[in-house]
Amino acid sequence: MTEDERPLRIAMISYYLPSESKIGVGYQVHALANELARRGHHVDMYSPCAPVAGARYSHVHLPLTGPLRTFRFAFVMRARDLSSYDVLHAHGEDYWMWRRRVPVHVRTLHGSCFEEARHIRGVKEKLRMVLLGFSEVLASLVADRTVLISPQTRRWTPWVSTVIPNGVDAGVFAGGDAVRSDAPTVLFVGTWRGRKRGAELARIFSEQVIPRMPHATLRMVTQDAPEDLPPGVTVLGRLSDDDLAAEYRRAWAFCLPSSYEGFGVPYAEAMTAGLPIVATPNIGARYVTDEGLYGVLTPLEGLGDALALVLDDPERRERLTEASLRRAPEFDLTTVADRYEQVYRGGDRAG
Numbered sequence: 001m002t003e004d005e006r007p008l009r010i011a012m013i014s015y016y017l018p019s020e021s022k023i024g025v026g027y028q029v030h031a032l033a034n035e036l037a038r039r040g041h042h043v044d045m046y047s048p049c050a051p052v053a054g055a056r057y058s059h060v061h062l063p064l065t066g067p068l069r070t071f072r073f074a075f076v077m078r079a080r081d082l083s084s085y086d087v088l089h090a091h092g093e094d095y096w097m098w099r100r101r102v103p104v105h106v107r108t109l110h111g112s113c114f115e116e117a118r119h120i121r122g123v124k125e126k127l128r129m130v131l132l133g134f135s136e137v138l139a140s141l142v143a144d145r146t147v148l149i150s151p152q153t154r155r156w157t158p159w160v161s162t163v164i165p166n167g168v169d170a171g172v173f174a175g176g177d178a179v180r181s182d183a184p185t186v187l188f189v190g191t192w193r194g195r196k197r198g199a200e201l202a203r204i205f206s207e208q209v210i211p212r213m214p215h216a217t218l219r220m221v222t223q224d225a226p227e228d229l230p231p232g233v234t235v236l237g238r239l240s241d242d243d244l245a246a247e248y249r250r251a252w253a254f255c256l257p258s259s260y261e262g263f264g265v266p267y268a269e270a271m272t273a274g275l276p277i278v279a280t281p282n283i284g285a286r287y288v289t290d291e292g293l294y295g296v297l298t299p300l301e302g303l304g305d306a307l308a309l310v311l312d313d314p315e316r317r318e319r320l321t322e323a324s325l326r327r328a329p330e331f332d333l334t335t336v337a338d339r340y341e342q343v344y345r346g347g348d349r350a351g
Contacts (some may be wrong), residue, residue: 008039010345011082013090015070016048024265025110028166029091033057035337048073087344095138106343107143109136111262112156116309119195119260119294145343146316149263150287167336168268174242175273184216184311187251189266192225195259200300205228208304214312219247246271253310256284257303268331276320294327
């Protein structure tokens with residue numbers, strides 16, 4: 001066995017995991033750790049979240065209560081002895097770990113908290129995001145190798161050159177056996193409130209799409225919607241990966257009109273399932289669709305027209321489906337894991 005084939009001992013840090021959080025970072029970390037463990041690497045996940053059922057990797061539970069948990073978790077991790085590992089791969093909370101603890105310290109920046117602070121509401125939340133933004137900058141200086149999830153997030157850390165996108169498990173989300181709904185159907189995955197703008201999408205769909213296509217429906221994978229919903233809107237709550245994949249295969253188009261996404265994993269999931277993408281031109285949507293080459297980018301005020309045109313035109317949908325399927329391999333989880341293995345072993349320093 002060569003040095004490049006030797007299984008690695010990997011310590012991963014993530015404040016979020018799917019067991020307790022709906023934050024997309026947790027799902028991405030879980031998927032990557034599972035893939036690396038499947039390849040034979042030993043992966044220990046350090047997190048205040050409970051273990052994820054069925055995970056292939058090991059879990060080190062570090063429970064926290066009280067305020068400022070994300071910042072306190074960073075101090076907890078600073079005190080850990082990680083000297084038995086080959087790689088430390090942090091997805092947050094490693095900014096106090098400036099003393100070398102492992103041969104390779106990798107940090108992935110999942111977007112930019114500075115950028116998110118521009119779009120989030122509330123003075124306290126804006127301040128929290130700014131503080132986390134400074135922690136991201138510090139982390140990029142502390143780590144041996146820092147990775148961005150899209151080129152557009154480089155604005156706040158221009159010295160970082162490596163870009164590895166988030167990954168999608170094609171084994172779960174590929175749409176080869178898709179059976180589309182009889183009724184024109186749009187799928188949304190995100191929050192009703194805040195920067196995902198689920199409420200705005202529901203309003204626009206009801207006011208602008210339903211009058212033109214009375215049988216159309218908007219199916220929303222969200223947990224914070226009110227009970228009183230506009231006409232044509234169905235809320236699905238939180239779904240398992242298998243149930244979510246089934247929704248992608250049933251829909252005619254996918255729409256996530258966020259004001260900000262560092263990447264936007266649901267865009268890539270929908271592409272893998274062969275869905276046309278309709279989005280507002282946030283950072284993540286611009287990257288995943290390659291500035292609209294592989295999807296429809298429109299300002300919020302044009303969203304209703306864009307959705308109606310896609311739903312009403314089979315040829316347009318077919319072209320957008322083909323575009324999604326051409327782009328989707330860029331975000332395949334196996335390719336993403338390959339890239340991280342190269343980083344762990346000292347390669348892939350630029351991207």
